[in-house]
Amino acid sequence: MEHQSRWFRLFIHLMALLVALIILMPLAWLFVMSISSNADLSAKPLRWWPNEIDISRYATLFDRSDNSAGQAFMASLFNSIKVAGMATIAAIMVAIPAGWALSRNPRLGWVLGGIIATYMLPPVALSIPLYFILAKFGLLNNVFGLGLVYLSILAPFVTWLLKSGFDPIPKDLERAAAIDGARLDQMLRIVILPLAMPVIATATIFAFLLAWDEFFYALLFTSNQDAKTLTVAIADLAGGRVSDYGLIATAGVIAALPPVLIGILMQRSLISGLTNGGVKG
Amino acid sequence: MSTLELREIRKSYGTLETLKGINLNLESGEFLVLLGASGCGKSTLLSMISGLSDPTSGDITLNERRLNGVHPKDRDIAMVFQSYALYPNLSVARNIGFGLEMRGIDRSTREKAVLEAAKVLQVDHLLDRKPGDLSGGQRQRVAIGRALVRKPKLFLFDEPLSNLDAKLRLEMRSELKRLHQMLGVTVVYVTHDQIEAMTLASRIAVMRGGCIEQLGTPEEIYNRPASRFVAEFMGSPPINILATQQTERGLEIASGAAVLKDLRPTDPVVVGIRPEALKTQAFDGAITLSGTVDLVELTGPEQIVSVALNDTRVTATLPADLPLALGQDIDLFVEPNRILTFDANSGDRVECLPH
Ligand SMILES: Nc1ncnc2c1ncn2[C@@H]1O[C@H](COP(=O)(O)OP(=O)(O)OP(=O)(O)O)[C@@H](O)[C@H]1O
Ligand SMILES: [Mg+2]
Numbered sequence: 010m011e012h013q014s015r016w017f018r019l020f021i022h023l024m025a026l027l028v029a030l031i032i033l034m035p036l037a038w039l040f041v042m043s044i045s046s047n048a049d050l051s052a053k054p055l056r057w058w059p060n061e062i063d064i065s066r067y068a069t070l071f072d073r074s075d076n077s078a079g080q081a082f083m084a085s086l087f088n089s090i091k092v093a094g095m096a097t098i099a100a101i102m103v104a105i106p107a108g109w110a111l112s113r114n115p116r117l118g119w120v121l122g123g124i125i126a127t128y129m130l131p132p133v134a135l136s137i138p139l140y141f142i143l144a145k146f147g148l149l150n151n152v153f154g155l156g157l158v159y160l161s162i163l164a165p166f167v168t169w170l171l172k173s174g175f176d177p178i179p180k181d182l183e184r185a186a187a188i189d190g191a192r193l194d195q196m197l198r199i200v201i202l203p204l205a206m207p208v209i210a211t212a213t214i215f216a217f218l219l220a221w222d223e224f225f226y227a228l229l230f231t232s233n234q235d236a237k238t239l240t241v242a243i244a245d246l247a248g249g250r251v252s253d254y255g256l257i258a259t260a261g262v263i264a265a266l267p268p269v270l271i272g273i274l275m276q277r278s279l280i281s282g283l284t285n286g287g288v289k290g
Numbered sequence: 291m292s293t294l295e296l297r298e299i300r301k302s303y304g305t306l307e308t309l310k311g312i313n314l315n316l317e318s319g320e321f322l323v324l325l326g327a328s329g330c331g332k333s334t335l336l337s338m339i340s341g342l343s344d345p346t347s348g349d350i351t352l353n354e355r356r357l358n359g360v361h362p363k364d365r366d367i368a369m370v371f372q373s374y375a376l377y378p379n380l381s382v383a384r385n386i387g388f389g390l391e392m393r394g395i396d397r398s399t400r401e402k403a404v405l406e407a408a409k410v411l412q413v414d415h416l417l418d419r420k421p422g423d424l425s426g427g428q429r430q431r432v433a434i435g436r437a438l439v440r441k442p443k444l445f446l447f448d449e450p451l452s453n454l455d456a457k458l459r460l461e462m463r464s465e466l467k468r469l470h471q472m473l474g475v476t477v478v479y480v481t482h483d484q485i486e487a488m489t490l491a492s493r494i495a496v497m498r499g500g501c502i503e504q505l506g507t508p509e510e511i512y513n514r515p516a517s518r519f520v521a522e523f524m525g526s527p528p529i530n531i532l533a534t535q536q537t538e539r540g541l542e543i544a545s546g547a548a549v550l551k552d553l554r555p556t557d558p559v560v561v562g563i564r565p566e567a568l569k570t571q572a573f574d575g576a577i578t579l580s581g582t583v584d585l586v587e588l589t590g591p592e593q594i595v596s597v598a599l600n601d602t603r604v605t606a607t608l609p610a611d612l613p614l615a616l617g618q619d620i621d622l623f624v625e626p627n628r629i630l631t632f633d634a635n636s637g638d639r640v641e642c643l644p645h
Pocket of ligand 2: 332333334448
């Protein structure tokens with residue numbers, strides 16, 4: 010690929026720019042909405058850039074005084090971080106040994122197949138039994154309860170992802186480590202996991218996003234600031250008689266920040282190619 | 291003193307018996323090569339010795355200590371894998387010292403041992419690199435260094451050179467031989483390359499379908515193969531196998547191209563003649579094979595000549611400077627005692643002395 014013509018390179022860059030634009034456009038619009046005044050938002054024809062910049066909604070949402078909209082919103086933000094964070098960490102902890110075991114014992118593959126098959130059930134079908142179970146353990150409207158539900162969604166998915174991440178790691182590495190005298194935990198920690206790091210990072214981001222964006226169960230199983238998550242809180246903003254689209258957009262911008270932050274943090278391990286060279290490919 | 295002893299080792303995967311009763315005795319300092327075609331159970335046998343899997347039945351003892359059920363790390367054995375199996379995320383130094391690190395050897399002792407092993411293998415200038423930044427030959431050296439540094443009682447090699455290019459393979463082969471002579475370690479070495487086996491081994495075990503077909507020194511295996519299988523496995527170009535017929539004149543080879551007057555075996559036999567046993571100079575007592583030159587391949591130091599004899603062909607390796615034309619008549623001479631006879635049915639070698 011070293012002898013591409015100048016025009017071809019230009020073409021590639023233009024295309025990349027186009028894709029980036031298509032992806033970023035809605036986000037940019039969301040941001041513009043969040044800083045437009047209500048008048049600009051309802052003007053016809055639509056203004057692409059507001060006359061005056063209005064950042065009062067950020068102040069509204071970050072307002073910590075009692076019983077304010079801001080307090081409810083911030084509570085839901087922290088609930089989302091807690092629930093998604095707990096569920097993701099727990100799912101990764103479960104999925105590392107499970108995915109490794111499944112990768113090394115292909116005969117157990119049907120177990121994973123069976124669990125993945127439960128994904129075919131519509132969430133509505135599971136919601137009632139889940140509701141009763143949570144009620145029985147007193148975990149309704151509780152971040153741990155919701156986290157547990159999310160864990161049951163994330164764990165199979167993450168296990169499946171990690172299994173395919175462990176698959177290409179050669180078994181000879183484990184044999185060599187066994188002969189070298191590594192205990193199981195040392196083998197995993199020093200030899201296997203560093204090689205699976207790109208996949209683990211990817212799985213973490215996907216799991217976190219899945220939990221972060223979940224709406225249905227959160228709506229059913231939470232009722233107030235104790236456990237209500239962002240998705241539900243944003244829906245509440247839209248649910249009133251008059252909807253402030255600017256406020257919803259502002260909430261959306263804030264809600265997008267934590268996943269972006271995690272993405273940036275994980276970026277380093279996402280760069281793969283770590284497995285190169287240890288064994289003859 | 292016997293180091294490694296294998297008694298009636300069997301291994302089955304489900305109903306399939308991969309190893310069918312292996313018996314071996316290995317002296318200390320020996321270089322044993324397990325030689326055989328793909329799928330004959332060489333790696334399986336090696337993994338049984340290393341403890342990575344357990345035999346279905348049979349005993350493994352190392353220095354009088356029974357090893358069945360003992361974890362690989364407690365066996366005092368090191369192994370070099372065909373795939374090298376270096377840890378890609380660890381530096382070369384840490385790779386080599388990993389076995390010592392896991393055994394809790396303190397840092398300074400470890401570093402000294404790593405440096406020493408690296409010096410022996412000439413990789414001491416690479417210690418800070420990652421395996422990914424090394425060439426194939428260097429990786430192989432590091433893998434050997436990792437085995438060496440622990441000073442185990444027994445070294446296992448599973449086709450360590452098969453991933454290297456031809457020139458490097460030759461180099462590493464001599465290096466391994468030198469290393470073995472220098473350190474006097476005991477080695478079990480798996481390969482399907484007969485030249486590797488011939489050059490490295492103090493003894494060769496030729497395996498076939500989960501059994502040891504013949505166990506002997508390279509010289510014995512080559513010159514006195516126990517069966518037609520072993521004879522055909524060893525040597526390149528391969529041994530000529532010719533059908534025979536009993537007639538009043540004696541044993542006729544290749545529809546009468548030559549007659550072995552004195553041989554009168556009781557059962558039907560085939561004969562085997564190594565290509566290099568065929569000469570173009572007549573000598574006393576030689577058996578003559580007359581035919582025409584069919585194909586000439588010059589390898590450099592010699593030429594491989596295919597000679598048509600009635601309805602078959604034989605291959606002869608002849609000096610390169612011998613002028614030969616396609617289709618020319620040629621007489622090949624062979625010493626009677628370099629003609630091997632095998633039972634036509636069982637393939638076992640039979641001695642049919644002249645009577
Ligand atoms: N885990 C296993 N399960 C089932 N069959 C196996 C297993 N391991 C090996 N075998 C079978 O045992 C036989 C011998 O395998 P092995 O790997 O020992 O051959 P090999 O002599 O090392 O061949 P190669 O030269 O190709 O490495 C093969 O037929 C293989 O299919
Ligand atoms: Mg093998």
